[in-house]
Amino acid sequence: MEIEFLGTGAGSPSKTRNVSSLALKLLDERNEVWLFDCGEGTQHQILKTSIRPRKVTKIFITHLHGDHIFGLPGFLASRANQGGEAGLTIYGPEGIERFVRTSLQVTQTRLPYKLTFKLLANPGVAFEDETFKVSFDTLDHRITSFGFRVEEKPHPGELLIEKVKAAKVPMGPVYGQLKAGKTVTLADGRRLDGHDFIGPAQLGRTVAILGDTRKTEHTLQLAQDADVLVHESTFGPEEAKLARQYFHTTNLQAAKMAKAAGAKRLLLNHISARYIGKGAAMLEKSAQKIFAPTHVVHDLETIDIPFAKEKTACVN
Template identity: 70%
Template structure:
């Protein structure tokens, strides 16, 4: 599981930061890529990565401001032109279906795959055998959402060395042990599969937010997350401006991370005013509150490893 930041800027493209988009790469887990927001130029950024558009089968949109959705029609068209045929689901606020269908109709763009639209409402928006996704309203000038992505626990691995030491022959009996069943060996001994399977590996949790000023609803979405992606449009001394424009400061994001007990805070949606050392200042401000804070950059790839049992990391 990795997060690839395709755009980390706020409002308008800047020389070193494109507008909002990130890819959650679930290639090992599902052989899929999920996009969160799709600002102008997203498909150009993807060309600079190893991401294949046909692998993208879900797009989650935090809100309908242009810097978060203007790249969507172009990406959808390119996905078709590059061989994408599998259905793609777009999760977004009210109005996203009209926006996409109007764009495609006016430009006479025909897709070789099915589009599925899911209008967001607070609560669970997706679940299968490996993941759950929840959303809730944030506090922005228009309807906006934050997402909580929960990976379900992985079943424990078969303890092969222990099974071999117990004389379990290669073949179907090993599979039965892995399924935690009672197994009778050829010599009559009965083994309990539970004794030959390691503990379940706890799944990872991410919280990915769009534009917002501070709201109590953020805490529940972020609680205990391995990674929180949060906007940092303003600096520590600009809290009044942040509230006026429905955004957050680096310090406000850090306070949320601390309160919610997350493990790592990734700050994005950086104003074009913050370049070079000034961007690092945002990181320093956050670290005074929450030490494991980072200002991310375009095309930065963040690995999200499993937390090892009995690890202090």
């Protein structure tokens, strides 16, 4: 699991930062890539990466401000021209379907794949299957804005090969049956419970990815014990009043929230163009005084999200 930041700027593109978009790369987990927001120029940023548009199966839109959605029509059209045939689902606030379908209709763009929309309203679960759950909650912005919590479900434990060998289990299909947790009867009459030969399950990882917002307790719920929290930092440490006025967050407010939520890492994005060079470094260093594992991300930066070795659990 990796996060690749395609755009980390706020409002308008600058020479060093494109507008909002990030890719949650789940290639090992499910051979898919999920986008969160798709600002103008997202497809140009993707060209600088190893991401294949046809691998993008889901797009989660935090809110409908232009710097978060103006890249959608172009990306969807280009995906069609680059071998994308599998369906794609867009999750977002009321109005996202109208925006996309109107853009495609006016430009007479026809997609060869099925485009599905899941409109989000009341906080709840946007998506869930046997491997992942994506829940969402409202934030505090000038328009409806969502934060997403992506939870990976536990991975089944590995078959304890040495323990199987010690039990003198003959090699063959029985290994697979034990790994599946089945009870098997050997040729010598012994009955073995597969659960006795499986190690502890590996707990999945949790990532919280938030849209534009003022300080709100909903962030605390979304980010609770997250391995990674992606939070905006439009304003600097001395600009709390401006942040509230414009419905955004300071770096220090984000750091305090990450600490209160028990998050493992804080990645600050949505950085104003006035914070370049030393200014961006200041945002990071001042936030680190409150929450040490804070990092201001940059365009095209990739962050790996490894499993925590101590995070294990039993799965029935």
